Amino acid sequence: MASKSLTGQLKDQLIRQALEHKLKQAEAETQDVNPLALNSDIPENWYRFDQLPGFKQLQIIYKGGEQFGIASPFFRVHEGIAGATTRINGKEFINYASYNYLGLSGHPVVAEAAKRAIEQYGTSVSASRLVSGERPVHRQLEAEIATIYGVDDAVVMVSGHATNVTTIGYLFGANDLIIHDELIHNSSLVGAQLSGAKRISFAHNDYAALDKLLSQQRRHYQKVLIVLEGLYSMDGDYPNLPEFIAIKQKHKALLMVDEAHSFGVMGKRGFGIREQFNIDGKDVDIWMGTLSKTLAGCGGFIAGESALIEHLKIFSAWVFIQRRNAPASRSVCTIGARAA
Numbered sequence: 151m152a153s154k155s156l157t158g159q160l161k162d163q164l165i166r167q168a169l170e171h172k173l174k175q176a177e178a179e180t181q182d183v184n185p186l187a188l189n190s191d192i193p194e195n196w197y198r199f200d201q202l203p204g205f206k207q208l209q210i211i212y213k214g215g216e217q218f219g220i221a222s223p224f225f226r227v228h229e230g231i232a233g234a235t236t237r238i239n240g241k242e243f244i245n246y247a248s249y250n251y252l253g254l255s256g257h258p259v260v261a262e263a264a265k266r267a268i269e270q271y272g273t274s275v276s277a278s279r280l281v282s283g284e285r286p287v288h289r290q291l292e293a294e295i296a297t298i299y300g301v302d303d304a305v306v307m308v309s310g311h312a313t314n315v316t317t318i319g320y321l322f323g324a325n326d327l328i329i330h331d332e333l334i335h336n337s338s339l340v341g342a343q344l345s346g347a348k349r350i351s352f353a354h355n356d357y358a359a360l361d362k363l364l365s366q367q368r369r370h371y372q373k374v375l376i377v378l379e380g381l382y383s384m385d386g387d388y389p390n391l392p393e394f395i396a397i398k399q400k401h402k403a404l405l406m407v408d409e410a411h412s413f414g415v416m417g418k419r420g421f422g423i424r425e426q427f428n429i430d431g432k433d434v435d436i437w438m439g440t441l442s443k444t445l446a447g448c449g450g451f452i453a454g455e456s457a458l459i460e461h462l463k464i465f466s467a468w469v470f471i472q473r474r475n476a477p478a479s480r481s482v483c484t485i486g487a488r489a490a
């Protein structure tokens with residue numbers, strides 16, 4: 151492909167700068183405001199979805215894409231099973247966007263087992279598993295995951311992304327530190343944001359940089375969580391896990407490893423980075439993974455010691471009301487009497 155002319159590059163740069171400027175403006179609108187004067191109008195962007203900063207940011211991104219001649223890549227309709235290739239609008243494409251690593255999604259044995267389970271248990275527990283009860287397949291799946299990681303127990307949740315958000319958001323708070331590889335997935339970042347903990351990143355796979363940071367920072371916080379991925383999906387490399395374990399032990403921190411892309415493809419039997427390095431599963435405090443990649447389903451898991459899994463199972467769903475140190479102004483109160 152011919153490289154762009156100087157004016158073409160300049161135009162791209164100008165569009166990019168204009169976009170960044172508009173996005174910053176839209177973001178600035180999310181900042182806190184003081185209470186309004188008694189007689190003033192309530193601004194439209196406090197009660198209209200089309201005026202909310204997130205919606206405006208999206209329009210800016212779409213417009214920018216149009217200027218670069220790029221259509222929205224989101225929510226494309228694929229007409230078959232996700233594999234090395236895919237079909238969109240009747241046309242075959244090479245598929246770089248999904249992770250059916252072992253071809254289990256669409257595999258006849260998996261499809262048959264899913265059909266049998268549906269016939270036996272229906273398609274839902276018809277409420278939350280917490281209160282309405284679970285089915286034997288839930289227990290079997292969690293026990294199998296715990297065995298693979300060599301830990302006491304595991305819990306599966308309904309989304310991989312939400313597993314990170316919920317777990318990190320629930321376990322950590324304003325007195326804690328979350329320290330992560332600079333390439334960590336968005337779900338861990340959102341979890342850290344929800345937790346209210348201080349967040350710092352270190353250079354990709356650089357355990358010496360992490361050690362140095364912890365030497366400076368550890369004593370300013372209560373709990374410290376280090377978050378890594380077992381295999382980085384976009385770069386295809388992985389951390390030197392034994393080195394990271396030694397550092398977390400030295401600083402009395404907790405270590406979480408996101409196995410979204412290592413489970414199923416790393417190690418002799420595909421049991422992930424634990425198998426790759428032949429380490430004791432208990433040396434990692436929180437094993438996390440998704441069910442949507444190799445496992446051909448939907449959801450996520452956390453595996454670890456019983457004390458972690460037991461209270462995650464019961465309390466993590468209540469993360470928002472459990473949040474300690476929430477500013478008083480944000481707490482919920484009821485005004486007035488309930489009708490008899």
Ligand SMILES: Cc1ncc(COP(=O)(O)O)c(C=O)c1O
Pocket residue numbers: 309310311312314335337379383408410411440441442443448449450
């Ligand atoms: C490293 C990592 N963690 C978590 C997730 C979220 O998993 P899911 O897409 O199953 O919600 C992803 C998704 O791509 C991921 O790449």
